[in-house]
Amino acid sequence: MSASFEDIEGRGKTKKSEYKDAIPDLRNELVAAQQALLKARRPVMVVFAGVDGAGKHEMVNTLNAWMDPRGIMTHAYVEPNPLEKERPLFWRYWRDLAGNGQIGLYLSAWYSRPLLLRVHRQISKDLFNQHLREIEKFEQTLCENGVILIKIWMHLGKKDQRKRLEKLSSDPNTEWQVKPGAWENWGHYDRFIELSEEIVQKSAKGPSPWLIVDGKHKRTRTLRVAREILSRLEAALETPEPVLANAARTSKGSPKRLSKGLSMSAWNRRMKPKRGQLAKMDLSKTLERDLYKKNLKSLQRKLYQLQHQAKLKKISTVLVFEGQDAAGKGGAIRRLVQGLDAQEYSVIPIAAPTDEEKAHHYLWRFWRHLPRAGRVTIFDRSWYGRVLVERVEGFARIPEWQRAYAEINEFEHQLCDHGTVLIKFWIQIDKDEQLRRFEERKKTPYKQWKITEEDWRNRKQWDAYAAAVDDMVALTHAPKAPWVLVEGNDKAHARIKVLETVCQHLEVALKQTPG
Numbered sequence: 001m002s003a004s005f006e007d008i009e010g011r012g013k014t015k016k017s018e019y020k021d022a023i024p025d026l027r028n029e030l031v032a033a034q035q036a037l038l039k040a041r042r043p044v045m046v047v048f049a050g051v052d053g054a055g056k057h058e059m060v061n062t063l064n065a066w067m068d069p070r071g072i073m074t075h076a077y078v079e080p081n082p083l084e085k086e087r088p089l090f091w092r093y094w095r096d097l098a099g100n101g102q103i104g105l106y107l108s109a110w111y112s113r114p115l116l117l118r119v120h121r122q123i124s125k126d127l128f129n130q131h132l133r134e135i136e137k138f139e140q141t142l143c144e145n146g147v148i149l150i151k152i153w154m155h156l157g158k159k160d161q162r163k164r165l166e167k168l169s170s171d172p173n174t175e176w177q178v179k180p181g182a183w184e185n186w187g188h189y190d191r192f193i194e195l196s197e198e199i200v201q202k203s204a205k206g207p208s209p210w211l212i213v214d215g216k217h218k219r220t221r222t223l224r225v226a227r228e229i230l231s232r233l234e235a236a237l238e239t240p241e242p243v244l245a246n247a248a249r250t251s252k253g254s255p256k257r258l259s260k261g262l263s264m265s266a267w268n269r270r271m272k273p274k275r276g277q278l279a280k281m282d283l284s285k286t287l288e289r290d291l292y293k294k295n296l297k298s299l300q301r302k303l304y305q306l307q308h309q310a311k312l313k314k315i316s317t318v319l320v321f322e323g324q325d326a327a328g329k330g331g332a333i334r335r336l337v338q339g340l341d342a343q344e345y346s347v348i349p350i351a352a353p354t355d356e357e358k359a360h361h362y363l364w365r366f367w368r369h370l371p372r373a374g375r376v377t378i379f380d381r382s383w384y385g386r387v388l389v390e391r392v393e394g395f396a397r398i399p400e401w402q403r404a405y406a407e408i409n410e411f412e413h414q415l416c417d418h419g420t421v422l423i424k425f426w427i428q429i430d431k432d433e434q435l436r437r438f439e440e441r442k443k444t445p446y447k448q449w450k451i452t453e454e455d456w457r458n459r460k461q462w463d464a465y466a467a468a469v470d471d472m473v474a475l476t477h478a479p480k481a482p483w484v485l486v487e488g489n490d491k492a493h494a495r496i497k498v499l500e501t502v503c504q505h506l507e508v509a510l511k512q513t514p515g
Contacts, residue, residue: 005155005193005196005197005212008155008212008213008214013219014217014219014220014223015219016219018219019219019222019223022223023066026066026223026227026230027066027067029230030063030066030067030226030229030230030233031068033230033233033234033237034071034103035068036233036237037103037148037233039101040101040237041100041101041359042101042146042148042236043098043099043100043102043104043147043148043359043360044098044102044103044104044147044148044150044233045097045098045103045104045106045147045150046063046103046106046150046151046152046229047106047109047111047150047152048060048105048106048154049109049111049112049115049151049152049196050152050153050154050155050156050196050213050215051154051155051156051161051185051192051193051196051215052161052178052179052182052185052186053156053164053165053168053178053182053215054154054155054161054164054213054215054221055154055218055221055222056107056154056215057076057177058218058222059152059221059222059225060074060076060105060107062222063226064105066226067103071101071102071103072102072104073098073102073103073104073105074105074107075104075105075106075107076106076107076108077092077106077107077108077109077112077113078108080092083372085373086314086316086372087316087370087371087418088414088415088418088420089113089418090134090138090367090414091367091370093106093109093110093138094361094363094364094367095368097142097147097360098147099356100358100360101359110135110138111135111199114128114131114132114135115192115195115196116181116185118195119185119188119191119192119195132199132202132203134410134414135203136203136206137410139203139206139207139208140206140207141361141363141407142207142361143207143208144207144403145361145362147361148232148236149207150208150211150229151203151209151210151211152211152213152225152228153210153211153212154213154221154225155212155213155215156214156215156216157216158186158189158190160215161186162186164215165178165182165183165186200212211225211228213225261397261398261399261402262398262402273470273471273474273475274470274474275467275470275474276470277469277474278428278466278470278485281428281487282487283428283430283433283488283489284489285487285489285490285493286489286490286492286493287490287492287493287496289492292492292495292496295496295499296335296495299339299499299500299503300335300338301339302503303336303339303499303502303503303506304339304340304341306503306506306507306510307339307341307344307376307506308341309506309510310374310421311344311374312374312515313510313513314373314374315373315374315420315509315510316370316371316372316373316375316376316419316420316421317371317376317377317420318371318377318378318379318415318420318421318422319336319376319378319379319423319425319502320379320382320384320422320423320424320425321333321378321380321381322381322384322388322424322425322426322427323425323428323486323488324427324428324429324434324458324465325434325438325455325458326429326437326441326450326451326455327427327434327488328427328429328488328494328495329380329425330380331495332425332427332486332494332495332498333347333378333380335498335499336378336495336498336499336502339499344374344375345375345376345378346369346371346376346377346378347378347380348369348377348378348379348380350379350380350382351381353365362383362386362404363383363407363411366379366382366383366411367411370415371420382424383408384408384424384472386400386401386404386408387401387404387405387408387468387471387472388468388469389458392464392465392468393461405471405472405475405476408476409475409476409478409481412476412478412481413478415481416478416481419513421505421506421509422480422481423482423484423501423502423505424476424481424482425484425486425498425501426469426473426483426484426485426486427486427494428485428486428487428488429488429489430489431459431462433489435459438451438455438456438459473485484497484498484501
């Protein structure tokens with residue numbers, strides 16, 4: 001923290017002539033930096049926080065006027081609407097992430113809600129601190145993936161804030177700027193400042209320090225903020241390009257070490273993944289055809305009833321399907337959705353990211369598809385591509401996939417903390433069974449589209465994928481976000497196990513959810 005709130009109060013007032021003289025060059029430099037960022041494909045997120053009336057909204061309007069507004073997105077948050085309440089808290093912030101080359105301006109964002117809830121004693125100190133830890137992880141994830149994060153806290157002394165609110169309220173042209181609750185917040189000014197200082201101090205060591213600005217004098221605060229943003233942008237452009245979230249495919253280099261990443265031996269010592277889960281699976285398990293048909297219909301009827309109850313209790317469900325090529329993910333999904341109301345589920349097939357998706361953090365496209373309360377979202381492949389295909393094939397560099405386990409765990413923690421039922425299926429087959437299915441697909445006209453050269457190439461990496469799967473299961477399994485290993489050599493057994501598992505988890509969730 002460069003200065004405390006009291007330290008920055010009462011700093012000098014900028015003369016009008018000085019302000020006018022500074023604007024032309026400042027605007028030119030800001031636009032030049034904006035264009036350079038666009039070419040460098042670097043995303044920028046500028047977060048404005050602070051007291052009501054300190055000039056946050058005016059500053060956002062000024063930046064839109066001084067720079068090219070086509071490259072700027074402005075997001076101002078109020079109380080979560082019904083759609084937002086049905087998803088985890090950070091859903092709306094992930095949805096609004098700036099893409100590569102864009103500048104996002106954020107008002108009343110992720111710091112505002114926990115601050116106000118704590119000011120009005122609607123959350124405990126422990127929950128407040130938990131929110132701050134989640135924010136720290138969120139910001140760390142953004143910065144590690146190339147986001148230029150700039151945080152600006154705009155302050156006013158208690159007397160100055162009262163004068164500002166009175167002035168804005170008395171003018172019909174500006175009274176709209178006094179938001180509902182502004183005067184109530186002013187009545188809690190001392191507590192607001194105490195908690196604000198706590199936020200700034202606890203997040204001072206994070207990936208992006210705060211700039212604290214006195215909002216009393218418009219010209220002074222405008223120049224201070226604009227120059228800080230310019231300085232941060234220019235500094236970011238001068239530093240080496242970070243490891244971005246969706247880097248292009250790189251050469252493999254040494255199989256044991258790439259720059260900026262832990263060697264595989266060092267990574268193994270630190271993470272201590274417990275490998276060997278796949279080798280322990282009994283792939284000889286089968287289910288008789290008559291029993292399969294009987295269980296299938298029974299479980300589909302049961303699933304329909306459970307999902308209807310989950311809808312009434314607003315319990316969301318997220319199902320993840322991963323597995324080797326030809327493992328039977330599609331067949332398991334089809335039998336599963338036959339037991340669901342077609343209006344209450346979505347199947348999201350995950351392929352190579354689009355240009356828009358490449359311009360954002362790799363988790364962005366998955367956050368966007370999270371279900372509303374009471375609905376089911378099924379991912380046919382998922383965010384685990386980062387630690388599977390992207391790891392094995394070299395689409396992600398070592399630092400990217402090594403940190404992805406923690407990022408994924410935090411993502412799934414937020415889902416489960418929101419009350420979502422999350423189940424992750426890995427369907428396993430052996431090499432002989434995969435070869436048999438590949439050959440069958442080649443011979444069957446309506447299945448030929450399923451087999452590609454990439455499937456054959458991936459097959460050559462069988463052992464590398466097996467090691468990656470073992471690491472994935474060991475490092476991302478959790479009681480509320482479990483991996484369920486499904487023996488897939490016999491499709492009937494696999495499909496029934498999937499249905500039984502989903503029903504079991506829904507039954508537990510329904511018992512634990514009141515109402």
